[in-house]
Amino acid sequence: MNKQESDILNALLLEPFINQRVLAEVSGHSLGVVNRSLKELIKAGYLNEAICPTAKAVLEYKNKTPKRAIILAAGFGMRMVPINTEMPKGLLEVNGEPLIERIIKQLHEVGIQEVYVVVGFMKEKYEYLMDEYGVELVVNPDYAAKNNLHSLRLVKEHLENAYIVPCDIWCDRNPFHRHELYSWYMVSDLVENESNVRVNRKMELVTVPENAGGNAMVGISYLIKEDADTVSNRIEELCKKPQYDGSFWEEALYNKDRMIVAARVVHSADVVEINTYEQLREIDSDSNQLKTDAIRLICKALCAKPEEVTDITVLKKGMTNRSFLFTCKDKKYIMRIPGEGTDQLINRRQEAAVYHAIADKNICDDIAYINPDNGYKITEFLEGARVCDPTDYEDVKKCMSRLRDFHALKLKVAHEFDIFGQMEFYETLWDGTPSVYKDYEKTKANVWSLKPYIDAHVGEKILTHIDAVPDNFLFVQKDRKEEIRLIDWEYAGMQDPHVDIAMFCIYSLYNKRQVDRLIAAYFTDGCDDATRIKIYCYIAACGLLWSNWCEYKRNLGVEFGEYSLRQYRYAKDYYRIVQDELKKSGESGAQENA
Known part of the structure; x- marks a missing residue:
């Protein structure tokens, strides 16, 4: 079966056949596609002459039904500065509900109870999910040095009939279903330059040149057994090569210039990937995570309102600290937030004393604020500077x-x-x-x-x-x-x-x-x-x-x-x-x- 035939058979398995027009509306395909597909499905033995699913169709249905899900939640979420210094991205709240809890509840709604959550950064904060939702936590010890291709490797034996879901997704409508008949990867109808795939007329995902613009990659995917085996083997091969340490798991979906799975296209308003502080503010301006110490400090130090702090961009992660660039009142600044264990390594009062000693010597960057207790620092951004x-x-x-x-x-x-x-x-x-x-x-x-x-x-x-x-x-x-x-x-x-x-x-x-x-x-x-x-x-x-x-x-x-x-x-x-x-x-x- 091709994708169109699978969509139409799936619609018939869910609701009895009324007529072709209704079937076209339910399946999302044209009357011409519906008529051609019905003929092929009858010919292949999936439908009888009364356009009812046969035992062969029911067996196909059962063999490809979703059984489990894998949620990828190990990474730092570096683009979520300054929130990622206080909370892992999967626990960001939208309308008072943590993202990962919403995902798990939506999985439970369609009968999926077997859920694996791959964790790393702030892994302890996810522990409660085991008792509250019955999930299994899988710890990725290499989350700091390697990307989520290596997270998926830890659960590759669970890929058959499984949804793969990033933890930083907010879905207005439930994206999961009780029944699936083919593998797919979800993209939205939004075009963005960061994407390297686009949907062609055959609903295939083909690669596009860098910065050429493609369909925004949502990251949710479903794999049936045949494709799961291929992806599992591909992951194992890629993880042996150091050049793929920084790769996303989607690398395992490619065969030359296209993905091995079909596209599932959703409206950009129905599924939102929350990668940045400002994206969270846009979708829920009252989210508790927006009230971070860093933003409060910026507002106090620069006499600004939270909405005046814009264009927040993560800078390269330092060896000691995390820093981010932001704009406030038409001026650019860099805020430094101490990294893990820094309080053990650096005496911030001594650091403040050093800045006092060099304050009028035109030696260092221009300091707008420094806290001798916690090490938070705001400096004016030097436009066009190079190292x-x-x-x-x-x-x-x-x-x-x-x-x-x-x-x-x-x-x-x-x-x-x-x-x-x-x-x-x-x-x-x-x-x-x-x-x-x-x-x-x-x-x-x-x-x-x-x-x-x-x-x-x-x-x-x-x-x-x-x-x-x-x-x-x-x-x-x-x-x-x-x-x-x-x-x-x-x-x-x-x-x-x-x-x-x-x-x-x-x-x-x-x-x-x-x-x-x-x-x-x-x-x-x-x-x-x-x-x-x-x-x-x-x-x-x-x-x-x-x-x-x-x-x-x-x-x-x-x-x-x-x-x-x-x-x-x-x-x-x-x-x-x-x-x-x-x-x-x-x-x-x-x-x-x-």
């Missing part, structure tokens, strides 16, 4: 000149950033969990053996940025002149300023040749051997410092991929480099680890 490219030596030289000028101010604050103390502190945050690295204790002992050399060669300690990495150097145009602003002072404190050089290197993942080139860019009059070796020591120490930091964040479900591994390698490799350099200079012995 330093660590592979562009001209960029690097300019940044080192800016850094050198900052260090020359010799600013003071009341607190110090203790590299080795912080290294130990991050380790305590593991709560007794051993390091993931087999030789951690040896590596740690080697790095600590460098401390005497560092202490012997430290000069005057001054306010040091600590996180002076390429992404924190902003190139901006002011009065037709290029300026460089240094942002994100969370870790700043009193320290040897040469630590900033080491930090730039390890964040940029520099090799030794690039490290030496950076040192030359900072020390334009040349760098003595003792200082160079000290910077190598800092690279080893800071590598282990951030490796320990990454291990703490990993325990919170936040992964940093290559960055984490490379930091540990810096600890090991630069310990050896220091030993080689000390032997060359005749200072070997005391600094070597026995």
